[in-house]
Amino acid sequence: MKIRQRFAIALALGLFTVAQPQQSVAQQDTTLASQVQRLDQQLRVLQRLRELERDSIVAASKTKAGLTASKDGFTIKSADGDFQLKLRGYLQADGRFFLSDSVVQGTNTFFLRRARSILEATVFKYIDFRLMPDFGQGTTVLFDAYGDIRFRPAFVLRAGKAKPPVGFERLQSATDIRFNERGLPTNLVPNRDVGLQAYGDLGGGRVAYAAGVFNGVPDLGNGDGDVSDAKDFAARIFLQPFLKQTGSLLSGLGFGVSGSTGIERGSTTAQQLPGYRTPGQATFFKYSATAFANGHRRRVSPQLYFATGPLGLLGEYVISTQEVTKGATTANLKHRAWQAQGSFFLTGEKNSYKTVTPKKVFDPTKGAWGAIEIAARYGELKLDDATFPTYATATTAASKARAWGVGLNWYLAKYIKMAVDYELTKFTGGATTGDRETEQFVDTRFQFGL
Amino acid sequence: MRNNLSLATLTLAVLGAAFPARGQAPRPATLLNVSYDPTRELYQDVNKAFAAHWKQRTGQDVTINQSHGGSGKQARAVIDGLGADVVTLALAYDIDAIADKGGQLPRDWQRRFPDNSSPYTSTIVLLVRKGNPKQIEDWDDLVRPGVSVVSPNPKTSGGARWNYLAAWGYALKKSNGDEAKARAFVSALYKNVPVLDAGARGATTTFVERGIGDVLIAWENEALLAVRELGKGKFEIVVPSVSILAEPPVAVVDKVAAKHGTTAVAKAYLEFLYSDEGQEIAARDFYRPRSAAVAAKYAATFPKVNLFTIDQVFGGWAKAQPTHFNDGGVFDQIYQPGQ
Numbered sequence: 035m036k037i038r039q040r041f042a043i044a045l046a047l048g049l050f051t052v053a054q055p056q057q058s059v060a061q062q063d064t065t066l067a068s069q070v071q072r073l074d075q076q077l078r079v080l081q082r083l084r085e086l087e088r089d090s091i092v093a094a095s096k097t098k099a100g101l102t103a104s105k106d107g108f109t110i111k112s113a114d115g116d117f118q119l120k121l122r123g124y125l126q127a128d129g130r131f132f133l134s135d136s137v138v139q140g141t142n143t144f145f146l147r148r149a150r151s152i153l154e155a156t157v158f159k160y161i162d163f164r165l166m167p168d169f170g171q172g173t174t175v176l177f178d179a180y181g182d183i184r185f186r187p188a189f190v191l192r193a194g195k196a197k198p199p200v201g202f203e204r205l206q207s208a209t210d211i212r213f214n215e216r217g218l219p220t221n222l223v224p225n226r227d228v229g230l231q232a233y234g235d236l237g238g239g240r241v242a243y244a245a246g247v248f249n250g251v252p253d254l255g256n257g258d259g260d261v262s263d264a265k266d267f268a269a270r271i272f273l274q275p276f277l278k279q280t281g282s283l284l285s286g287l288g289f290g291v292s293g294s295t296g297i298e299r300g301s302t303t304a305q306q307l308p309g310y311r312t313p314g315q316a317t318f319f320k321y322s323a324t325a326f327a328n329g330h331r332r333r334v335s336p337q338l339y340f341a342t343g344p345l346g347l348l349g350e351y352v353i354s355t356q357e358v359t360k361g362a363t364t365a366n367l368k369h370r371a372w373q374a375q376g377s378f379f380l381t382g383e384k385n386s387y388k389t390v391t392p393k394k395v396f397d398p399t400k401g402a403w404g405a406i407e408i409a410a411r412y413g414e415l416k417l418d419d420a421t422f423p424t425y426a427t428a429t430t431a432a433s434k435a436r437a438w439g440v441g442l443n444w445y446l447a448k449y450i451k452m453a454v455d456y457e458l459t460k461f462t463g464g465a466t467t468g469d470r471e472t473e474q475f476v477d478t479r480f481q482f483g484l
Numbered sequence: 485m486r487n488n489l490s491l492a493t494l495t496l497a498v499l500g501a502a503f504p505a506r507g508q509a510p511r512p513a514t515l516l517n518v519s520y521d522p523t524r525e526l527y528q529d530v531n532k533a534f535a536a537h538w539k540q541r542t543g544q545d546v547t548i549n550q551s552h553g554g555s556g557k558q559a560r561a562v563i564d565g566l567g568a569d570v571v572t573l574a575l576a577y578d579i580d581a582i583a584d585k586g587g588q589l590p591r592d593w594q595r596r597f598p599d600n601s602s603p604y605t606s607t608i609v610l611l612v613r614k615g616n617p618k619q620i621e622d623w624d625d626l627v628r629p630g631v632s633v634v635s636p637n638p639k640t641s642g643g644a645r646w647n648y649l650a651a652w653g654y655a656l657k658k659s660n661g662d663e664a665k666a667r668a669f670v671s672a673l674y675k676n677v678p679v680l681d682a683g684a685r686g687a688t689t690t691f692v693e694r695g696i697g698d699v700l701i702a703w704e705n706e707a708l709l710a711v712r713e714l715g716k717g718k719f720e721i722v723v724p725s726v727s728i729l730a731e732p733p734v735a736v737v738d739k740v741a742a743k744h745g746t747t748a749v750a751k752a753y754l755e756f757l758y759s760d761e762g763q764e765i766a767a768r769d770f771y772r773p774r775s776a777a778v779a780a781k782y783a784a785t786f787p788k789v790n791l792f793t794i795d796q797v798f799g800g801w802a803k804a805q806p807t808h809f810n811d812g813g814v815f816d817q818i819y820q821p822g823q
Contacts, residue, residue, distance in 0.1 A: 075632060078696045079678045085694075086681065 105391070105448050107152075107484050116159040122152040124209050124449060124483025126170070130314065133474040137465070140314055140475065146170045147479070148208055150177070160184045163194075175256065177226055188234040192246070195228045195258065199244035199270035200292045202337035202350040203373070210389040212346075212407070213313070213441050214455050214477045217373035218415040221310040222354035223333060224248075224294070225256040229265070240277050242290075245269040250296045252327065253308035253354050253369075261304055266296030266331070286341035286386075293334040298356065300326035307358065310415060313439060313457040314475045318464055319417060319431040322360060322424075329357025329364065339387055346385030349374045358425050365420050373413030377443075380406040389448060396446035409441040422463070432464025449483035510544040513749045517548055518568035520555035520642050520732070521683030522706045526769040527572070533765060534756045538749065546749055554683035555642025562586060562737065569741045569750045572734045574642020574684075576600070577801035579735050588739040602731035603757035604771035607789055608650040610722040611691065611700040611707040618698040622724050623654040626699060627672040634697035635677055636687040638808070638815050642732070643684035645809055647701040650728040652808075653797045657726060671818040680819075688714070703730070705770035708785065729791040 097113045107122035126147040132140035148170040156162050166178035180194030197205055201223030203216045231246025250266030251257040272290030279285050300306030306327040309320035331354075338349040351372040358367050383390045383405045394402035415435045422428045441455040455477045464470030517527055531548040538546045551558065551566070555574035562568045563586040573579055576594060583591045594601045612620050618631055626633050636644040648670065655669035656662070679696060681687040684706055691700035692715045699722075702710070707721050734754045741747040756762045763773040767782040779786070798804035808814045 075678075075696065078694055082679050082690055082694050082696055086679070086686070090682075 105484065114159075116156070118154075118156040120152075120154040122154065122484055123150055124152075124481060125149050126208070126214075127480045127482075128214065129478040131476045131478075132314065133476065134472060137471040138316065138473070140316060140473070146172075147214070150208075152178075176258070177256070186234070188236050189232060190234050191230070191232050193230050195226055196231070198224050198227045198229070198248050198266070198268040198294065199231065199233065199246065200224055200268050200294050200333055201335055201352065202292070202339075203348065205270075206387065207389070209449050209481065209483050210387070212348075212375060212377045212409045212443065213411065213439055213457075214453055214479045215313045215315065215457075217313070217375065217411055217439075218310075218413040218435060218437055219335070219350050219352040219371040219373050220254070221308070221415055222253045222352040222369060222371050223335065224251045224268075225254055227251045227255070227257050227266070228259070231268070238278060240274050242272045242274075243270065248294075248296075250294075250298055250331065252298070252306055252331075252356075253333075254310070255308065261306065262297070262299045264297035264299070266294050266298075268292070268294035272337070283342055286339075288339040288387075289337065291334065291336045293332070295330070295332045297329060298327040298331045300328065302326055307356070310435075312435060312459050312473050313437050314459070314473050314477075316473065318435055318459075318461060318470060319426065319433075321358070321421075321426050321431075325358050325360040325425045327356055328359035329366070331356045341385045341387070344379035344382055344385055345376065346378075346387075347374070347376045348387075360425050363424055365418075365425065367418040367421050367425065369415070369417050369421075371413065371415035373411055373437075375409065375411030375413075375439075377407050377409035377441075380408060383407075383445075390445055391448040392445050395448075396450075404447065405443075405445040407443040407445065409439075409443065411437075411439045413437050428463045429466045430464065432461035432470045434462035436460050449481065451479070451481045453477075453479040453481070455479075510542065512545040512547065513746055514744075515546065515548045515569040515746055515750055515753060516551060516567055517570050517572055517753075518551045518558050518562055518566060519572040520558060520574040521552055521636075521685040522643065522688070522703055522709070523572060523732075524550065524552050524685070525709065526705075526766065526771060529765045529769060530757065530762060533761055534753055537756060537761070538752060541752075544749070546753075548753065552683075552685070554636070554640035554644075554686075556640045557682065562588070567740050567744070568737050569744055569746045570734065570736050570754060572732065572754075574730070574732050575645060575801060576731070576733045577805045578642060579733055580801065582735075582737065588737045589735055590738070593735045594733060596736070597734065597754060598758060599774050600731060601733045601735060602774075603734060603754070603762065604732065604766040604773055606704045606730045606732065606771055607727045607791060608646050608701060608724075608730065609704045609707050609727065609789075610724060611702050611710055612698065612720050612722055614718050614720060616720055616722065620699050620722055622722075623651055623669075623673075623726075626651070626676060626701070627669060628676075631676055631699065632678055632697040633673060633676040633699050633701065634679065634681075634687050634691040635674075635701040636684055637680035637682055640682045641684055641687075643703050643706070643730075644680075644687075645804075646703070646728055646730045648808065648815065649794060649798060649804060650724075651701070653728055653792050654724065654726050656797060657792075667814065667818065670814075674815075674819045692719070704772070704786070708770035723787050723789055726790045726792065728797075729793050731793075 099112050102109045107120050110119045128147040129144045131142045148168055150166050150168045153165045161183055163181040164178050168175050168177050178196055180192050180196045183191045204220045204223050227248040229246050229248030231244055233244035235242050246268055248266045248268060249257055249260035270292035272288055274288040276282050276284040276287055298306050302324050307321045309317045312318050333354045335350060335352040340347045353368060353370050355366060355368045358365055379385060383393055390405055392405035396402060396404045417433045422433060437459040439455055439457040441453060443451055443453045445451045457475055459473040461470035519527055527550050535546050555578045559573060559578035559581050562571060562582050571579055579593060583589050583593055610620060635647045638644040638648045651673055652666050652670050655666035659665035679690050681690055684703055688706055688710060690696050692710050711719050711721055736750045741750045763775040763778040767773045767778050772786050773779050794800060794804060
């Protein structure tokens, strides 16, 4: 019995000794699995917390106003985009050098052609306003001060001081024009006027229209008020019928017509009549000092634009008619001007009515130099024959101007460019010896803007 | 004079262009339904059916846009100006807040539609992983050490407030109305909650997709959705011994609807929820229908549960909200993140 007992005890001890390590390993496995599971859960929880934190940051950013700085200016914007304030501006530092001014003096000078700050705001999503004073050339002039109510893309109501919808190159922003100065036809259309206009795009931009009522300003005029009760009505329609036909040669074709009609009554002390300028901004025509506007003023301006690839062409024709009185005589004087201009991007950018953003924005460290464009134009402005000699003096005012111009534009970035133009303008009349001296000048520009 | 006439004509012309004459066909209507987190699927189905119903009835096209989030957050957004024509939130208190703070609908809004303006109900159940590895059978199992519970944040989520109150109500019943014991129970439960999502759908994501936790306290409809669609074969529903009757309410936001000119269509939209078709859709999307006939048809989907109401146990939302969920309330006192 004792032997049996001893044997059983010995066997049990032996089995226990063998089983002990196996049981310990199993326990360790279970513990390890449990630890791994716990760590896995902790890791998942941490990841989820990070995820939720990210979500809440994104959600919070949607309700906070944002400040952005980009090539289009500096913008403060509410989270929903309904309220925005945009600060922009541009500066044009010019150098103008006359090559032949022995008779008609032109001053070679560096000057600030334009120095404009632009404040644009949107409030309550559908209401915009814009304020743009110009501090160039040593004076302060308010150019734009208007508000827009956007009912829909096809109907926007604008009130305040703005460009009336007449002319073509005039309606291009000063930062977008291809020459440093606009061509001769711009002489015959208003610059800025105060009034009310409706405008919009129809058919996805195929038809653009604008129509409004304004105080009425003389050709090239920039007015802030009126001197008579009568108002000018102005309208423009511009069609781009193939705009949506991507890949079509004609997709860049646009044409239209603009015009205005009204009554302007001046006096010998407030003539309400224009003077016309050369591309060098010298006055080559002005009315007699005792002549004044006295009756209907009408303008009509057919216009054409075509762009394909790097090539852009612009053409416009303007007729400006004004009843003018001097003493006991009154005449309906009809002046005409036209121009054709073309430009081409040597660096391959797509040409358009607006400014260009270079394919490679200026960055010398990366060998990116911007965009290069060449441009050429020809234009004429002819005064009504009946203007002379009653309403203007042929020895001091030219009856016709013909201008040739070539230009080279180097765009470092959007709104930033260096440009040099050569302009030559010949005149008929305007001098005691016959024709006014031909104007030749070189105009350089450094434009900085955003 | 002639000039002035022309000016008047031009002004009329431009204003005419701004406000064109109405045609004979009714103009399409658009509604915004601001709802709580888990109702996405429900209202996708309802909107489609209602648009067809409304078109047939009136000839008018209607588009219903949906916005979803934690019920409390959604109510805040409406108060802050989100242009909801209708709200379909998780609990009446959130619509009360819109009436009180936003003044966008009258305070008696709940009387406008049957059943206190709750066209469907739900309850709170427990969702566990397949095989129920932690052996969770009832509320008591949620406070065991080592059990990880997923539930959203009662400060932002209506569903989470129902979860909280269901647990509190259970503890109160078990302890014969001992508030201190109920508080200790809920406090222990939230010690087991590692993540507080902002809404019920977020909590479902945490549990189902991120694999966190052993049990999700969930809307019954959300749990059924998880079991049958989101994670088929991976989860099981545990129906607790007692739970709360959740009555998600609906309301037209009068001022917004009037401003949008959508009052009639908004009202019809909510009435549609009570129709046989609307009740069928609710049941198909796992909400308990009010209609006895539809409820009988879907009896197999919705097990019998011993339910109490918020009015019976807490004296209504007007008392429960400030006591438990307002800043400084019981939840703020018992829930200490990281502890």
